Amino acid sequence: MPVSKITKKLANFICISMAVVPSLVFADYKLNMTQSVTAVGNDIYNLHMLVLWIVTVVGVIVFGVIIYSLINHRKSKGVMPASFDESSTVEFIWTIIPFIILVGLAVPATKTLLKIEDTSNPDLTIKATGWQWKWEYEYLDNGVRFFSNIDKTSNDARQRNSGTDPYSVKNYLLNVDNPVVVPVNKKIRILTTSNDVIHSWWVPDLAIKRDAIPGYINESWFKAEKIGVYRGQCAELCGQDHGFMPIVVHVVAENDYNEWVVKQKKLAATSAASANKIWSQAELMKRGQEVYSASCAACHQANGQGISGVFPAIAGSKIVTGTLDGHIKIVAKGKPGTAMQAFGTQLSVGDIAAVVTFERNAFGNDTGDVVQPSQISRQASGGLNHE
Amino acid sequence: MSEHHAKPTGITRWLFTTNHKDIGTLYLWFAFIMFFIGGGMAMVIRAELLQPGMQVVDPLFFNTMTTMHGLIMVFGAVMPAMVGFANWMIPMMIGAPDMALPRMNNWSFWILPFAGTMLISTLFMEGGGPAFGWTFYAPLSTTFAPQSTDFFIFAVHLLGFSSIMGAINIIATILNMRAPGMTLMKMPLFVWTWLITAFLLIAVMPVLAGAVTMMLTDRNFGTSFFDAAGGGDPVLFQHVFWFFGHPEVYIMILPAFGIVSHIIPTFARKKLFGYASMVYAVAAIAFLSFIVWAHHMFTVGMPVAGELYFTYATIMIAVPTAVKVFNWTATMWRGSMTFETPMLWAVAFVFLFTIGGFTGLMLGMAPADFQYHDTYFVVAHFHYVLVTGAVFGIIAGAYFWLPKWTGHMYDEKLGKMHFWLSVISVNILFFPQHFLGLAGMPRRIPDYAVQFAEFNFMSSIGGFAFGLSQLLFLYVVIKCIRGGEKATDEVWDNPDGLEWTTPSPAPYHTFETAPEIK
Ligand SMILES: [Cu+2]
Numbered sequence: 039m040p041v042s043k044i045t046k047k048l049a050n051f052i053c054i055s056m057a058v059v060p061s062l063v064f065a066d067y068k069l070n071m072t073q074s075v076t077a078v079g080n081d082i083y084n085l086h087m088l089v090l091w092i093v094t095v096v097g098v099i100v101f102g103v104i105i106y107s108l109i110n111h112r113k114s115k116g117v118m119p120a121s122f123d124e125s126s127t128v129e130f131i132w133t134i135i136p137f138i139i140l141v142g143l144a145v146p147a148t149k150t151l152l153k154i155e156d157t158s159n160p161d162l163t164i165k166a167t168g169w170q171w172k173w174e175y176e177y178l179d180n181g182v183r184f185f186s187n188i189d190k191t192s193n194d195a196r197q198r199n200s201g202t203d204p205y206s207v208k209n210y211l212l213n214v215d216n217p218v219v220v221p222v223n224k225k226i227r228i229l230t231t232s233n234d235v236i237h238s239w240w241v242p243d244l245a246i247k248r249d250a251i252p253g254y255i256n257e258s259w260f261k262a263e264k265i266g267v268y269r270g271q272c273a274e275l276c277g278q279d280h281g282f283m284p285i286v287v288h289v290v291a292e293n294d295y296n297e298w299v300v301k302q303k304k305l306a307a308t309s310a311a312s313a314n315k316i317w318s319q320a321e322l323m324k325r326g327q328e329v330y331s332a333s334c335a336a337c338h339q340a341n342g343q344g345i346s347g348v349f350p351a352i353a354g355s356k357i358v359t360g361t362l363d364g365h366i367k368i369v370a371k372g373k374p375g376t377a378m379q380a381f382g383t384q385l386s387v388g389d390i391a392a393v394v395t396f397e398r399n400a401f402g403n404d405t406g407d408v409v410q411p412s413q414i415s416r417q418a419s420g421g422l423n424h425e
Numbered sequence: 426m427s428e429h430h431a432k433p434t435g436i437t438r439w440l441f442t443t444n445h446k447d448i449g450t451l452y453l454w455f456a457f458i459m460f461f462i463g464g465g466m467a468m469v470i471r472a473e474l475l476q477p478g479m480q481v482v483d484p485l486f487f488n489t490m491t492t493m494h495g496l497i498m499v500f501g502a503v504m505p506a507m508v509g510f511a512n513w514m515i516p517m518m519i520g521a522p523d524m525a526l527p528r529m530n531n532w533s534f535w536i537l538p539f540a541g542t543m544l545i546s547t548l549f550m551e552g553g554g555p556a557f558g559w560t561f562y563a564p565l566s567t568t569f570a571p572q573s574t575d576f577f578i579f580a581v582h583l584l585g586f587s588s589i590m591g592a593i594n595i596i597a598t599i600l601n602m603r604a605p606g607m608t609l610m611k612m613p614l615f616v617w618t619w620l621i622t623a624f625l626l627i628a629v630m631p632v633l634a635g636a637v638t639m640m641l642t643d644r645n646f647g648t649s650f651f652d653a654a655g656g657g658d659p660v661l662f663q664h665v666f667w668f669f670g671h672p673e674v675y676i677m678i679l680p681a682f683g684i685v686s687h688i689i690p691t692f693a694r695k696k697l698f699g700y701a702s703m704v705y706a707v708a709a710i711a712f713l714s715f716i717v718w719a720h721h722m723f724t725v726g727m728p729v730a731g732e733l734y735f736t737y738a739t740i741m742i743a744v745p746t747a748v749k750v751f752n753w754t755a756t757m758w759r760g761s762m763t764f765e766t767p768m769l770w771a772v773a774f775v776f777l778f779t780i781g782g783f784t785g786l787m788l789g790m791a792p793a794d795f796q797y798h799d800t801y802f803v804v805a806h807f808h809y810v811l812v813t814g815a816v817f818g819i820i821a822g823a824y825f826w827l828p829k830w831t832g833h834m835y836d837e838k839l840g841k842m843h844f845w846l847s848v849i850s851v852n853i854l855f856f857p858q859h860f861l862g863l864a865g866m867p868r869r870i871p872d873y874a875v876q877f878a879e880f881n882f883m884s885s886i887g888g889f890a891f892g893l894s895q896l897l898f899l900y901v902v903i904k905c906i907r908g909g910e911k912a913t914d915e916v917w918d919n920p921d922g923l924e925w926t927t928p929s930p931a932p933y934h935t936f937e938t939a940p941e942i943k
Pocket of ligand 1: 280
């Protein structure tokens with residue numbers, strides 16, 4: 039980083055240090071818990087503030103006593119040590135007072151918790167499935183289903199020494215290609231589960247954090263009271279790209295939501311139609327490279343070399359340069375028990391055809407094969423069923 | 426013990442030693458080395474997080490660093506340091522000639538360097554070292570982990586053997602070898618805290634061993650304890666891990682409570698306030714530590730009754746913890762205090778550990794934890810407890826007993842400088858992390874959105890300063906071993922305890938005839 043930037047940072051750092059110390063924790067949004075846009079989120083925020091104030095008051099009293107003692111009860115002031123070392127009364131009082139405070143805290147905590155866990159009567163249910171390293175959303179009420187990856191600009195900028203300044207990227211690391219869209223003032227139930235390791239679906243403004251665990255379906259809910267865009271991240275360590283699977287929720291008016299659903303359904307229909315089209319090799323290679331960067335490069339690397347001992351290379355791979363059937367099968371169905379996912383459930387047949395063509399002709403694999411979407415449908419139809 | 430009167434020399438003295446002081450020294454040096462290795466990893470982490478964007482390492486290696494930093498600091502630095510103190514001080518505090526099982530003592534130490542080397546060697550294996558966090562949640566640590574994980578599992582088994590043997594030895598020593606007249610309720614608090622800690626260790630290390638063994642068979646022998654696809658349960662792993670993990674936190678902090686309970690009365694020139702309630706509070710904390718584990722897992726989707734129970738049980742820990750802080754405060758109250766280096770560290774411990782306790786109370790409330798969980802707020806919390814708690818306790822104890830161990834006074838000026846540099850930098854390091862967590866920064870991420878940049882920069886600068894300050898500690902310790910003002914037998918102004926009745930440096934064998942306790 040250039041020297042001028044470091045000096046700027048240092049200056050900021052000194053300013054912040056001076057600002058933080060006197061104004062304590064309460065002044066600035068960035069210093070405190072996010073104020074949510076849901077009623078339950080407000081209860082959580084209030085509970086947080088209540089505990090924060092209690093510990094602050096207790097802290098001021100206890101630390102005040104200690105500091106008074108440190109200043110006044112020192113040998114250098116000629117103080118002789120007192121000789122008391124026990125007092126049942128005092129000890130009883132200072133055991134019972136914290137106990138009473140805790141009971142006082144338990145009451146609002148219980149009330150809030152009961153509200154959080156009441157997932158009954160939702161207006162809309164969305165299933166969020168965690169994948170290494172993206173989210174899949176399925177609207178159970180209307181069948182809309184899509185994957186949500188980190189946006190390309192952030193993803194390019196976050197590569198090591200990419201040369202792109204994160205400050206120049208809008209919503210760096212907190213933006214996705216396909217956001218979740220929900221109507222305002224409706225009770226949205228989120229079901230979380232996972233396809234591989236444990237993830238956690240967290241949006242601070244909606245005050246939801248719920249783990250996505252393979253074999254489990256967890257429930258949580260929110261009712262956003264304000265139209266807006268709310269951003270969050272995966273909160274449970276889920277491997278290499280844990281830091282790069284953001285969550286974006288657009289809360290919109292009901293009309294806009296309905297329009298969005300119609301549009302999504304049209305998109306799905308177009309994608310299904312493309313399965314019958316015949317593509318040129320150049321078209322397949324171009325699309326294949328895009329799919330490869332979005333879905334494959336995280337593990338197999340942009341240069342196709344993989345990571346030794348962790349993720350196999352595509353360049354010179356036996357599978358990729360071997361039979362077409364074997365190659366399509368592993369892409370569509372994955373390899374159970376490894377990080378290799380079943381992309382048959384994630385990508386359209388067109389995209390699978392494109393990425394297989396790409397892999398067979400890139401990184402020095404020059405097999406010359408061209409794969410058409412129609413070949414994939416036959417091949418991988420089993421893998422295209424969604425569980 | 427009579428055959429051990431001649432003091433052997435050279436490398437064999439250390440390899441074959443059964444002397445509690447030698448073994449204590451070995452443990453302390455091992456911990457010190459690990460502290461610097463784990464600290465070096467923390468520097469890598471803070472260097473990557475200095476500014477947004479990826480500059481220093483790749484994401485996978487970053488995860489390896491956070492994982493190894495945690496494992497090394499917990500199992501390599503803090504725990505062995507506490508066992509080192511136990512070895513050196515418990516026999517001298519209870520008037521015993523040595524530990525009850527001296528040969529096992531040798532073995533429980535010498536397992537450690539092998540386990541530690543094996544753990545660190547995973548960094549150089551194909552596929553890299555463990556990168557699944559020090560909590561190694563399945564299935565990330567089973568199905569999705571690198572080959573080196575099997576070496577990690579073996580290292581954890583070895584560390585567990587070592588800890589259990591150490592704990593058995595400590596219990597046997599305390600229960601059987603106290604000088605006549607030293608009843609349980611006359612034992613120094615450090616001895617009490619270690620007695621309780623040793624029982625915690627024996628109770629939970631086998632649980633950890635069970636967890637890693639299930640991992641091992643899931644990985645290699647086709648079982649599916651933690652694999653949902655085979656009928657197993659990934660959440661079971663977390664229950665088992667935290668049944669170990671929560672008491673583990675107290676294993677690291679209770680001996681530090683003991684150390685501080687010796688230092689504060691010494692420099693306040695006043696008896697510890699509420700000795701009996703201190704003992705009961707430690708016992709209560711240890712008991713509660715077994716029944717609160719799931720507060721680490723509020724977001725896994727427990728039934729609401731479970732969330733309520735774990736909230737109530739967890740916040741109850743605040744009661745005995747508060748009692749301890751009040752007792753230390755009352756000990757200082759109307760004392761005649763001086764502020765030599767050990768006292769400075771102990772007073773900082775009381776302040777900063779209490780801050781960690783406050784955030785612990787906040788985290789214990791399930792509804793609020795849904796926002797705090799897995800953020801930097803948690804990272805700030807447990808570093809206040811473990812660094813400004815356990816590690817400050819260790820450093821305080823080291824300054825307190827160094828003159829007894831070496832026969833020389835440490836350099837008071839440098840010791841104080843070490844203290845002030847550390848206490849300022851550690852707060853620049855960890856306090857801003859509270860803000861980061863509240864503002865929404867998840868933990869264990871190698872890169873972050875730009876709104877988190879300022880506090881991360883601040884935290885990293887604090888981190889580098891704190892790391893460098895510890896080199897000064899190393900210098901002070903070496904300087905003190907090599908020479909310095911001659912320490913008196915009592916070292917401090919009329920301190921309480923049998924260890925101060927021995928010469929400085931403590932001779933190779935002490936209390937070969939048991940002292941009389943009034
Ligand atoms: Cu994730």
